Amino acid sequence: MRPVLVYTASRIGLFLVTLGVLYLLGLTNPLALIAASFVISGIASYVLLSKQRDVVSERISGRLDRPKPQDD
Template sequence: MKEFVVYTVMRIVLFMASFGIVVGIMALAFDGRYNLFWAIILAFLISGVASYFILNRQREAFARRVEARAAKASAAFEERKAREDRD
């Protein structure tokens, strides 16, 4: 669960930073005005691409954790199934 929280918090921080940068650039370019809709869309796109590269290690750790839990659940299921077959 820790990996999920770390990755999610880092994604949110990355989005907020991207949003701040986009709003700042738009405000500078358009005399202090900016379109909130386009600022959010651009921030999502920028943070999505950036997170693919920047948060790769956290995403891999989360994927390993999920895979380990799935393997453990699958092994437990197979063990219960084999025990049921013996009975």
């Protein structure tokens, strides 16, 4: 569960940093600010968080591949 939490916290943190930087740069329209932050942080996370995303993906696929116990 830890890799999923780290990845999620990293995505949220990246979004908040992007939001703050764009606000400081003068983007004050709330809808445009949130939309631009969402797009920019999404692109940045694709590049910056690729290793964390791979770890989360392996963790999830490992759990899906495990056989479920049979209740007889």
